[in-house]
Amino acid sequence: MHEIPGEQFERVLPLLAGGDWRPVLPEAVCERINPGRVFVDRADAPSSAWIWLACGYFYLCGQPPADAAQSLADQMNADLVQAWAAVGERGLVLAPLSAGWQAVLEGFLAGKHYAPIYRREYRLNPGRFRPSAAPPGFRLRRMDADLLARLGGMTTWRSPADFLAHGLGFCLLDGEEIAAHCASVFASRTRVEIDVHTAEGCRRRGLAHAAASALVKACLEEGREPNWECFWNNEPSNALAGSLGFEKCADHAAFYWEPENKQG
Structure with a gap:
């Protein structure tokens, strides 16, 4: 090799x-x-x-x-x-x-x-997907150069410019603070790999669902397939996938x- x-x-x-x-x-x-x-x-x-x-x-x-x-x-x-x-x-x-x-x-x-x-591999059932709005007091914003810089960039991408050209993501803002974000940590020409993060003090308030919902919605509108994959024992990720309309395919x-x- x-x-x-x-x-x-x-x-x-x-x-x-x-x-x-x-x-x-x-x-x-x-x-x-x-x-x-x-x-x-x-x-x-x-x-x-x-x-x-x-x-x-x-x-x-x-x-x-x-x-x-x-x-x-x-x-x-x-x-x-x-x-x-x-x-x-x-x-x-x-x-x-x-x-x-x-x-x-x-x-x-x-x-x-x-x-x-x-x-654990999931596949979205579009018929089960129900978009959710940002919770009261939070503002949804698509990732741009400013938000990306505030997040410290995306280490799985060559550069911020590459991410902005080929990836996508959304942030939920509490004032000017990023409370949660969901982004494509990797992307092929037709599919995106989803990653979600919620700030420590903002968890259990539906923010991860709202941020991920925005990304899934954007994927469907732009003709891209959202991909959800996680470890089999990651209970929060498995639960969030199911709540968004993703259905389990297999454990690999x-x-x-x-x-x-x-x-x-």
């Missing part, structure tokens, strides 16, 4: 299209909308690929090559773990998008400290791994 330049990323898209689990994150990287790194077995016609994201996610898709286990161990030791550590990521989510890569990961992680986890197996300083 070797790394390829950005202009070749789209060659991996067919490997992402055929599986039961189609997360937005690797698609957004391969469409060169969000930053990331891509590794393949063959640059001209990939049959296997890794998609690396600085936020600690690592997707493996396609049919593993014969040397998959050794190649994965070598690349983790040589570069990938250090690259995550350099941006402050210690806990990693390794997500196999095929049964073959799941078996390779199980072998790679044997004897290491890891935990099996699940990513993944692995949580905290590498030691040196991996053998």
Whole structure:
């Protein structure tokens, strides 16, 4: 497996299209909308690929090559773990998008400290979606450069300009304070990955629902598919998804791994 330049990323898209689990994150990287790194077995016609994201996610898709286990161990030791550590990521989510890569990961992680986890995938039922207004005393505003700067930017995007060009988001303001926001942390050409945050002192007041409702509504109006995915045991996120009209599709197996300083 070797790394390829950005202009070749789209060659991996067919490997992402055929599986039961189609997360937005690797698609957004391969469409060169969000930053990331891509590794393949063959640059001209990939049959296997890794998609690396600085936020600690690592997707493996396609049919593993014969040397998959050794190649994965070598690349983790040589570069990938250090690259995550350099941006402050210690806990990693390794997500196999095929049964073959799941078996390779199980072998790679044997004897290491890891935990099996699940990513829960939802799909919106538009017939169940009911938009909600901002609660009294709060003002809804679409994200612009000013709000983005006040939030500290979006680390999953190359720049604020990229987010404003390809992403979308909404803030609920209490006066001039941002009480809650919902944004596309990743986006492909047709789908957006939803992330919601409510300030500590403003929770349990319906703000997350209102902010997420505004984003879902904007997606539907703009012909984009809102994507909701969370960990299977994240009860608040699962409850919010259901209240917005998202319906559970499946739980997808993944692995949580905290590498030691040196991996053998």
